[in-house]
Amino acid sequence: MSETPPEATTGYRFASPWDKLDLPRDKLRRQYKHDCADVERNAKGYVIRVKGLHRALQPYQYGLPADQQRARELIAQDGYSWAELFELELLAVSLATEEQFGILTAHWREAAPVGVGRNDLFRVVLAGQQRYFKVLRRERALDRLRLHLGLFALLLATVLFSYFLWTPSASGSSLALAGMFGILGSFTSILMRIQDAGQNLNGQTSAGIATLTDGSWSLYLALLSGVLFGILGFYAFAADIGGHFLSWDLIPNIEPKAGTVCPGTGHGGCLPYLAGAADYGKMAVWGFFFGFAEKFIPNVLTKLANARSAGRPDAP
Numbered sequence: 482m483s484e485t486p487p488e489a490t491t492g493y494r495f496a497s498p499w500d501k502l503d504l505p506r507d508k509l510r511r512q513y514k515h516d517c518a519d520v521e522r523n524a525k526g527y528v529i530r531v532k533g534l535h536r537a538l539q540p541y542q543y544g545l546p547a548d549q550q551r552a553r554e555l556i557a558q559d560g561y562s563w564a565e566l567f568e569l570e571l572l573a574v575s576l577a578t579e580e581q582f583g584i585l586t587a588h589w590r591e592a593a594p595v596g597v598g599r600n601d602l603f604r605v606v607l608a609g610q611q612r613y614f615k616v617l618r619r620e621r622a623l624d625r626l627r628l629h630l631g632l633f634a635l636l637l638a639t640v641l642f643s644y645f646l647w648t649p650s651a652s653g654s655s656l657a658l659a660g661m662f663g664i665l666g667s668f669t670s671i672l673m674r675i676q677d678a679g680q681n682l683n684g685q686t687s688a689g690i691a692t693l694t695d696g697s698w699s700l701y702l703a704l705l706s707g708v709l710f711g712i713l714g715f716y717a718f719a720a721d722i723g724g725h726f727l728s729w730d731l732i733p734n735i736e737p738k739a740g741t742v743c744p745g746t747g748h749g750g751c752l753p754y755l756a757g758a759a760d761y762g763k764m765a766v767w768g769f770f771f772g773f774a775e776k777f778i779p780n781v782l783t784k785l786a787n788a789r790s791a792g793r794p795d796a797p
Contacts, residue, residue, distance in 0.1 A: 516563055517561060519563070520560065524617075532569075535569070535576075541576050543577060544575050544576040548576060555568065563614065582599075626700070633701060634665070637705075642657070645661065650754075652752035652753060652754040655715060655753070659711040659768040661711075664704060664707045666774070667703055669769075670707075671700050703775050711771050714767055715753070715767075719735045719753035731763070733756075733763040735756065735760070736755075737751070
């Protein structure tokens with residue numbers, strides 16, 4: 482593998498994103514090495530297919546001698562940049578004889594119809610290379626998004642877990658538990674959303690992927706909403722709202738009970754808290770559920786508010 486980006490020897494070389502940048506030579510060398518490592522990590526199968534295609538065409542009997550020599554040099558390399566890999570693939574089109582065109586159309590049988598000409602096949606291969614590179618960049622963008630969201634969720638969960646361990650307040654530790662598992666639930670929900678987008682990278686979901694990556698701030702807000710919905714669920718159980726819909730065995734026991742008169746003039750005796758160890762476990766499960774449902778809870782609350790408004794008599 483050469484240390485510096487090679488000069489173009491054909492008119493069909495793929496343009497790497499850094500080809501036309503006016504950069505110092507040492508920076509270009511570092512970028513070239515990074516490009517080669519990227520191909521080694523993400524396109525081993527692609528390299529094997531292109532090399533196999535050239536082995537089927539050898540010995541070369543068609544094309545310019547300079548193109549034949551360039552193809553031999555590239556095949557002899559141990560590693561490739563994206564520009565070199567795509568150039569080698571295009572060289573197969575320029576070096577194939579008319580009799581060998583059946584090998585090429587079989588290789589690109591989904592995109593190249595039988596009987597396609599050489600110039601048309603160049604366009605097919607170039608379009609496929611651009612599409613492949615675009616899909617790969619989207620995958621990287623989704624991976625970076627997962628990493629950043631994971632770090633943000635870990636930071637929030639660590640803060641709440643530290644508060645859960647160190648606070649002397651039973652009410653404070655109960656709220657921290659609900660918020661912490663709310664984060665985990667919302668993070669799981671967001672990961673599933675990103676996974677759905679990633680599975681359709683080759684489909685018609687470019688707008689959805691762009692919305693996720695370019696509007697990623699909304700996903701951070703969704704993580705924070707997991708904390709809020711976990712705490713909201715805790716107070717819903719404290720207000721005895723859950724008992725109207727669920728079995729009492731599923732609801733965590735929260736003290737003091739709804740309707741209890743607060744002792745004294747302060748508010749400390751009124752703050753709800755989980756009564757026992759089993760209740761902490763139940764609240765953890767419910768906190769995760771409320772956080773996981775961060776996408777649906779706002780719609781449910783809106784429907785409940787609309788239903789309540791519709792049931793009121795009209796004001797005189």
